[in-house]
Amino acid sequence: MNVNPEALRRELMDHGLSRDELDPNPIKQFQQWYGLTLGTDLPEPNGMTLCTADAQGRPSARTVLLKLYDERGFVFFTNYESRKSKEIEQNPCVALLFPWVALARQIQITGRAERIPTAESLKYFATRARGSQIGAWSSPQSQVISSRSLLESKVAEIAQKFSQGEIPLPAFWGGYRVVPEMIEFWQGRESRLHDRFRYVREGTDQWRIERLAP
Known part of the structure; x- marks a missing residue:
């Protein structure tokens, strides 16, 4: 404990x-x-x-x-x-x-x-969780974005792109x-x-x- x-x-x-x-x-x-x-x-x-x-x-x-x-x-x-x-x-x-x-x-x-x-x-x-790996690919960190939906669309796109096999290091x-x-x-x-x-x-x-x- x-x-x-x-x-x-x-x-x-x-x-x-x-x-x-x-x-x-x-x-x-x-x-x-x-x-x-x-x-x-x-x-x-x-x-x-x-x-x-x-x-x-x-x-x-x-x-x-x-x-x-x-x-x-x-x-x-x-x-x-x-x-x-x-x-x-x-x-x-x-x-x-x-x-x-x-x-x-x-x-x-x-x-x-x-x-x-x-x-x-x-x-x-x-060693990172798959979601975190996808997040690393998806987020243009520190850049201005118009909406969260744009980020979520990018996540979906990356998830589809790497749906098979391991996700490579960006x-x-x-x-x-x-x-x-x-x-x-x-x-x-x-x-x-x-x-x-x-x-x-x-x-x-x-x-x-x-x-x-x-």
Whole structure:
């Protein structure tokens, strides 16, 4: 049975976060926090806010889903012709935020987004539900459309086109990996005296850990 978020929130706020309990590797520290969150009743704990900016520095934000992560970074999937993708191609510096407000926790990640190899995107695409695969083909993401019926007609057209056999990976769809340069773990505490620790990359696999004032 999953853990009640309210009870866990109180426990985490009372305990706080200390330097001694942090893993030297921020990915392993992320794994600890993320694993705990998966054991709660929170809806879509893999939801993360992705912030991008265009070449002029104008920002935009939206929620995407974390699908993969490892020592190389954090992966999400999208239409390569969407607004987020166009902004990433102009300016690959991005930020991610896991807003686990119900647990009084946040994780902020900044780094550079890069396309993952097509083979990796194909491997993930093959695991998606057929409806989601059809949706990826059907939606001209971020473009203006006149009505929902137009979108539904496109879905019907694609469903008919690929009615037999497997649905191929669209050339315009795939994953981005955010290669982290900074990862901050934020633990809420009473009286707004929160615990904040920031990992800053130094070299290929070395990290400096700093405590930040709330």
